[in-house]
Amino acid sequence: MMTRPAGAPRAAPEGDWPALYGALESRRKNEIAALLRIGLALAAAPDLPDLLQAVYQSLSGALDLTWFVAGLADEAAGQLAFPLWMEGGLSRPAPPVDLYRNNSLVTLSVRLRQPLTSVEAPSMFSSPHLAPGIALPLAYIVLPLMSQGRAMGALAAGSPRHTAYGDDELRLLNLVASMLSLAVEKARLYEAVARHARSLEERVVARTAELESEKIRFESTVQGLSEGLILFDLQEDVSFANERARSLLGLPLETLLGLNAQALWRQPALALDEPETVRREFAQALQDVESYPTLAVSVSGERQVTGDERRVTGGDTRHTTHDTRHTARDLSLRLFPVRDGGGKLLGRGLILQDITREREMDRMKDELVNMVSHELRTPLASVLGFAELLLTRDFPEAKRRQLIETIHKEAERLSALINDFLDLRRLEVGRQPLAFGDVCLAEVVQSVAAGFALTQPEHTLLLDVPPDLPPVRADPDRLGQAVRNLLANAFKYSPRGGRVTVTARAYADGDEARLTVGDEGLGLPAEVIPRLFQRFYRVDSSDRRQIGGTGLGLAIVKEIVNAHSGRVWAESRGPGQGSTFGFTLRLAVPRNGRRPLRGDEASAGVDGRPTAPAEPYILVVEDDPGAASLFREHLESAGMRVVVAAQPEVALDLVRQRAPLGVALDVCLPDPHQGWRLLSSLREVYPLNRLPIVVTSVLDERDKGMALGATGFLTKPFDPRRLVALLARPAAEVLVVDDETMILELTRSILQKSGYRVRIAPGGRAALENLAASLPDVMILDLMMPGMDGFEVLERLRALPGGRELPVVVVTAKMLDRSDLDHLHRYGAFLLAKGDYTAVRLRAAIEQALREKRADYGEGVPL
Amino acid sequence: MTRTVLIADDDASLRLLVSTTLADDSLELLEAPDGQQALALARQRRPDLILLDVSMPGLTGLEVCRALKANLPTARVPVVMLTAQGQDSDRERGLAAGAAAYLTKPFSPLQLLHLVEGLLKAERLSNPE
Incomplete structure (x- = not known):
């Protein structure tokens, strides 16, 4: 191949000037027409391939083209691509060539940034596939497409004539090349701008979605809270209040929004107990927000009472018909600063907790x-x-x-008081052993009634207790005590005599019997009925005051009936109209023929072998059915599945099948040695931090219990709620990592309320420091944080000693792609999806994380 | 000269204790089992001293005391509060209601006797009829 620089002079054709001139004129016209058309095509700014096509069409009118190629360089890919490749007027696809290795003139021209001409057939021409009628180019010219000193590609034109390209052709091609350069440059710019715009748009969409899901996460979190949450902006005006805050304060959202912090406590609807003090302390707390101040206020005012609340007040509340009550509430207020990711103060947050119950407990104790x-x-x-x-x-003898x-x-009165009081306490804490059996109600009522008939001549005692009633499941002595107390009351509170009627029934469709004691005595005003079963409560009137008694009789009835899983109630048409007291009891065999699953027998499976439930459960090892059913009731009302085992063998069998969440172990089973041995066996298999075991005993053997691996010890009698607290709260420590203070505070609040110990870290780096100091039981990790993100935290955590086993719950507003998910999976993280961030889901996720860890230890390990 | 003392308590045994302790030829004892009867008797009989149990059904001892002090004819009759609540706040409330003295159950009969005699004597000195 021979080359020479393009544009070199060559000999002009001789003779025939007019013809030559005419030919020149016509070529000139063609050239100008071609340039015009190209210019127009460029101005129309079509796509690059269309533009190239137009250039080719225009040029082919002016030049003798058998081969026309446009190559565009992609420096990043190291390739030269050919958006246009024409051979003999036919378009042909051509694969890109290596920009740096290919040695064709076209590629060289780009590399050298120089025009090149050749008088040989181009090496790139696909001669083997030459179609008929297509002439082989014998001369060709390559011009680089230059822009700002860089070669963006090249234009190559080939002619079947050796002498096809003279200065004129060269000038024309040069012009076209520079016009094309401009067009390519423009197209590339345009494409870059479009790409940039597209990516901007994508980022905007992604960020909007992120914000939206962040908002959903925030909303669902705060609306799911059992605490009230109010946010104040920098002007201390309310900018947000969740549902709970509104109901706790009894203020509608319209009133709350925009309300100034100072004005909040001036709302007449709040009816504060000590308004001045509250306002002063709250204003102070707003100033000291950095120290997370806490204060307590008592408010009253109308509010809706929920069904739950109605149920828990008093023995029976069928007489309470109003849904709105004027109630006093004790609230605990906690203020915290709200910051953005950079630590800038955005406002203040206020968490409100209803502590009425706790306060009420204290008051009741006092x-x-x-x-x-x-x-x-x-x-x-x-x-x-x-x-x-x-x-x-x-004194004289008579005096x-x-x-x-x-x-x-x-x-004697003192003695009765003390006995009743101790009875009541024992019943309340489940210390009173109940000996359940199948009991005939008629027998119990008759033997109790016999005692009264002799001492109450002015009353008529009527018994309507059919002897063929199905037997009830009860402790006959305690049941007798309950009936005796009700009868004693009926006689006492009908001082002018009259009929006292004991009625018992069992209904065809139910699984309970119902016993009532009615009198024709003093009767009851409706408003006192809910308080009747409280200790020492006495209806305030002098004829009653003469009557005496310990004031504990009905409270004892209530406790006895509760221990039997029954209900108590009282009814009266009003003062002077007599009253009726009643309670329900479970039938030993319910009418539908199935024996109810209750405390002492719950663990027995159909084949006589106990079966552990599939779901997580608490194992109560207790041989006293009364205590067992009391614990069951309290644990179940705290949301736990309970299985009772009366014997250590049964307990072992259950535990072998499936690891429980926690164990309440009464070591004084028939034989204390068995109890202690069971504790040791459990501890050999389940490490201390994996299985809470609360040991209970009538003796204070705390030291022994703790030494053998108990996580808690309770000396009987104890308040069952303490047992619930020890078991329900696995005292797990949770590290919460999130860059948003709001989320941190909310999560902390939710988790503390659920009984977890909580540590917080406001970012990735803080989290690692925290983790390096000591590992929590579980970590809640936000993925998107400035600085060090969640992925990095995970990666580094897994490298820490012991960090591999730490359960991690990842919460994120980000929409995770496949590789993110793989990443998380590799690091063994639990994922809590964006919309799922409610208090309930969060707790469930933590429990699952903790459980799966436990399961690693729990299953398949032989005892 | 015969002096009249009113004892109001809803507990019959306690009234018996007071009447037995104060039994004297020169003392007439009136008994009331609740607040209303105490107030009625006090207005009707104008006793020289009144012993009031704090927690009585109907009107409490404190309410009876305040009612007595608010009415000129009975305002100057010394009142002794009897209570089973042993807290200082109860004592303060009793004294604020106008009681002259305060006895916490259980009390010694001798203590009661001294208190009653002392108050009657002071009453006699300040009101030499």
Whole structure:
């Protein structure tokens, strides 16, 4: 191949000037026409392939073209592509060539940024496939498409004539090349801009979706909270209040939104107990928001009462018909700063918790102490006073006798009080052992009634208890005590005599029997009915006050019936109209023929072998059915599945089948050695941090229990709620990692309420420091954080000692792609999807994470 | 000269204790089992001293005391509150209601006797009829 630089002079054709001139003229015209058409095509700015096609069409009129090629360089890919490749007027697809290795003139021209001409056939011409009628180019010219000193590609034109390209052709091609350069440059710019715009648009869409899901996550979190949440902006005006906040304050959203923090506590609807103090303390707390101040306020005012609340008040509330109550609530307020990712203060947050129940508990405890002391002091005053008088004065025999009788009577009253009180306490804490059996109601009622018939001549006692009633499941002694207390009340509160009727029925479709004791006595005003079953509660009227009694009878009835899983109630048409007290009991065999699954027998499977439930459960190892059913009731109402095992063998069998979430172990089974041995066996298999075991015993053997691996110890009698607290709260420690303070605070609030210990880290780096100090039981990790993101935290965590096993719940607003998911999967993280971030789901995810870890230890390990 | 003392308590044994302790030829004892009867008796009989149990059905001892103090004819009759609540706040409330003294159950009969005699004597000195 021979080359020479293009544009070199060559010999002009000789002779025939007019013809030559005419030919020149016509070629000139063709050239100009071609340039015009190209210019127009360029101005129309079609796609690059269309433009190239137009250029070819225009040029082929002016030049002798058998081969015309446009190559565009892609430096990043190291390729030269050919958007146009014409051979003899036919378009042909041509594969790209290596921009740096291919040595054709076209490629060389780009590399050298120089025009090149050749008088040989181009090496790139596909001669073997030459179609008939297509002439082989014998000369060709390659011009680089230059822009700002760079070669963007090249234009190659070939002619079947050796002498086809002279200065004129060259000039024309040069012009076209530079016009094309401009067009290519423009097209590339346009494409870059379009690409940029597209990516911008994609990012905007993604960020919008992110924000949206972030918002959904936030909304669902705060609306699912059992706490109220109010956000104040920098002007201290309310910018957000969740549903719970509105109901706790009893203020509608319209009132709350935009309300200034100072004005909040001036709302007349709130009816604060100490408005001035609250306003002052709240204003102070707003200033000290950095220290996360907490304060308590009492508010009252109308509010809707939920069905749940209605059910929990009083023994039976069928007489409560109003849905709105004027109730006082004790609220705990906690303020916290709200910041953006960069730590800039955006406003303040306020978390409101209803602590009415807790306060009420405290008040009730105080009240109880006062009541007991009050109830004991009056008879004690008589006993001590008369004794002192008898010791210091002389009385006639008759008077002496009267005083001694009074001492005796008052001492008996004291004794009855103490017995009743202790009975009640034992029942309340489940200490009172209940001996369940199949009991005939008629027998129990008759034997109790026999005692009264003799001592109550002014009353008529009617028994309507069919002897063929199906037997009930009960402790006959306790049941007798309940019936005796109700009968005693009926006689006492009908001082002018009348009929006292005991009725018992069992209904065809139910699984319970119902017993009522009715009298024709003093009756009850409707408003006192919900309080009747409270300790020491007495209806305030003097004829009642004469009646005496310990004030504990009905409270004892209620506790006994509760221990039997029954209900108590009272009814009266009003003062002077008599009253009726009643309770329900479970039938030993319900009418549908299936024996109810209850405390002492729940663990027995159909084949006599106990079966562990498929879902997570709490194992109660307890041989006292009364205590077992009490624990069951409390644990179940805390949302736990309970299985009771009365014998250690049964407990072992269950545990072998499936690891429980926690164990309540009464070591004083028939034989304490068995109990302690069971504890040791459990601990050999399940490490301390994996299975909470709460040991209960009538003896204080805390040290022994803890030494053998108990996580908690309770000396009987104890409040069952303490057991629930020890078991329900796996005392798991959760590290929450999120760059948003709002989410951190909310999550902390949710988790603390659920009994977890919570640590927080406001970002990836803080999380790692936290993890390096000590590992929590579970980590909740936000994926998208500035600085170090969640993926990096995970990666580094897994490299920490022990960090491989730490369960991680990933929460993210980001829509995860395949590789993200693979990534997370590889690091063994649990994923909580964006819309799922509610309190309930969060707890469930944590429980699942903890459980699966436990399962690693729990299953398939032989005892 | 016969003096009249009213004892109001819903507990019959306690009334017996007070009447036995104060039994004297020169003392007439009136008894009331609740607040309303206490107030009625006090207005009707104008006793020289009134012993009031704090927690009585109907009107409480504190309410009776306040009612007595608000009415000129009974305003100057000394009142002793009897209570089974041993807390300081109760004592303060009793004294604020106008009680002259305060006895916490259980109390010694001798203590009661001294208190009653002391108050009657002071009453006699300040009101020499």
